[in-house]
Amino acid sequence: MKNVRVFYRKKSLLKFVSHLDMNRFMVRMLRQTNIPLWYTEGFNSHAYINFALPLSLGFESDYEVMDLKLTDDNYSTLTVTKELKGVMPKFLEIIKTEEPVFKTGSIAFAKFEINFEDNGKLYNSLKEFLGSNNISVLKKNKKGIEKEFSISDKINGFELTNNGNTVLKIILAAGSTNNVNPALLLTAFAQHVKCELPFYSVNRTMLYTENMEEFK
């Protein structure tokens, strides 16, 4: 058995496809190829796939990661890429396939690019907001109890530009234990400036490990 990691972009229309739907969709695409997928051996046998980090509905991404298991050890990663490219829709671009370097659990940060349609109006207040070191938001836990959730300590650098519209590039804690969804950060911001946010689009551009190495 051979583990391979597929890197791809999820753009445009595909932002309407939720994580759960993506799972089902990927299996169907894989089944249209000749890739020798490994099937689980349980009572309900199914093709094994695993996504490194779920992506919220409505977000695009330039760096999505999906792990597969192949039954043929000699099947090349290049062929996996080629087979997948043959079936994927326009807005799902396969970047490459490699043998995994890190465990999916080692993802610690994600980089997002957020484009506001604000004519640059948010630039100053956002800069001031992100500069403070006590950003927090009330967040419901699984039991439904609201708790103060600190965000400041989960921001690992940002870059704010104004090219007519405000653009925020920000690195946030990500992964199964310590995750910050940019939507949550922006909720905190909206509460802070006490106004409704204009439309914004979110693109996840990279995943990193604890040591800020690109996740491979």
Next chain:
Amino acid sequence: MDNKTLEKLMLSVQKPGRYSGGEINSVYKNKDEVDVRFAFCFPDTYEIGMSHLGMKILYSLFNSRNDIWCERVFAPWVDFEKVLRDNNIPLFALESRDPIKNFDIIGFTLQYELSYTNVVNMLSLAGVPIKSADRKTLAPLVVAGGPCACNPEPLADFVDLFFLGDGEEVDLELIDLYKKYGKNGDKQAFLREAAKIPGVYVPSLYNVNYNQDGTLNAITPISDNPEKITKRVINNLDAAHYPEKFVVPYIEIVHDRAVQEIFRGCIRGCRFCQAGYIYRPVREKSVDVINKQAKTLCENTGYDEMSLSSLSTSDYSNLEQLLNSLLSWSDDKKVSLSLPSLRIDNFSKELIERINFIRKSGLTFAPEAGTQRLRDVINKNVTEEEIIRTCKMAFAGGYTSVKLYFMLGLPTETDEDLKGIADLAQKIVDEFYKTENRPKGKSVNVSVSVSTFVPKPFTPFQFEPQITKDEIERRQQILKDSIKTKKVSLSWHDSRVSFLEGVFARGDRRLGDVIERAVQLGCKFDGWDECFNLDLWLQAFKDCGVDPAFYANRQREFTELLPWEHLDYGITKEFLIEQDKLAHNQTTTPNCREKCSNCGATCFKGGVCYEKR
């Protein structure tokens, strides 16, 4: 409306994947390179419409021609409808996102009466005049087909023409005629010529007169269009178009699997079942064709489940051979077969084990009636022994739940028949405890689901009254009281919804005003609990001076002219009268393979009528 603005709006509603388009195998063409743009509309949500096989067949067939681009349109859910209306966005097709009001043809499939308000509401959302008479130009031509087109009269004001029967041939003939006239052709001249195509019904070319008592007096053609319109039938299903690929949705739909049609029609003739009559005669596909089509479909979609589609899988004449040939590749490809409505008691154990007949839905029976007497009345040949025998097998195999479907309010039903439902459920419970190798330490659950009988056109019960709301409730109470154990759980359909279905199933043209009024009042998605509002409907009936009980609860004389009698589905009225009489005598009718009962369907010159018996 540019795509970016539209996509922003989509993000503000539930399940934006319903409206995004761009799915695998969806068809994109250059609009300047086609002659006819066809908006195929399913008047319900994406998840329901995308599960419908007829739409997949016609979408694929139309798009196989270079001069036609067929796109899909579904009824937007109420949240997205609000977005569309608030932003003045006319209803658009999923593929091109162009407004369907600019299309050549807008086609609806009519699968159930409760979708009629959605048909009208979709026209209104499209920004097209809802009434045929108010659309002066040929485009967009509004057409409709599907089972409910067998009595299309309630929609006669809105739809320019209806297709009767199988659509594969007649739809293309109509499109070719449209091409001859073109977008700017004379609509009246076009409709008169279209009415001469067999299987095309143009309601505006027929005058309808009524008697003093409200019944029909006459339905007469206004010019040289035919007095009777006969449905179309594809006799050779092997040669008929079948999609090599389905559009594979991103979001989960109701039937999210590959579907392979194995035959049309049904040999059984259950007397309440409209599909059993309007699709006659039974026409089968051959094992080789089914096998080849099914395999191609799985390869092109990536589906890991395939179901066989027909009205009664067990009646396929060569089922064992078919299953063996499908299983010869499906295991390898990790495709599981599911067979709806299958009788399992005459199969080998090995075969049963290899088929996914039980895993997904559990064990299900549709005895429809609680006593053998009433089952004879409705000609439903499921016997108690068969049910018990199959349950015994299943219990021994480790299953602990059984689902039973019944109808309430069937003709001649007595309180004894209702108690029979409870008795049958009890016997299954008892059978569980008699089974020696039943699952240990587990309880059994028999769930009884009861719907209300709705008399339908072209069935022997088309003359029968539907029981009133008060009577439905009385009978439901009797049933409730006769179930004595918690191991039997009882559920039923909303009787108010069945009542509305009953009105429209046998309605006439005078209901057009009621539908229009109901849509004005906000009625839509009437098949959905969260949207259905009987009070609004009763308001609409009152405003239009129409008594719904006249349509639902009235016994029709055999001599009465029924609103669909100018439509010819092969089945003769004499046959239906005879069958209704036999029903009241509790006499069953043999199925089409045992003996021909002269229903009239031999006129189509094919199918089971010409098989060797």
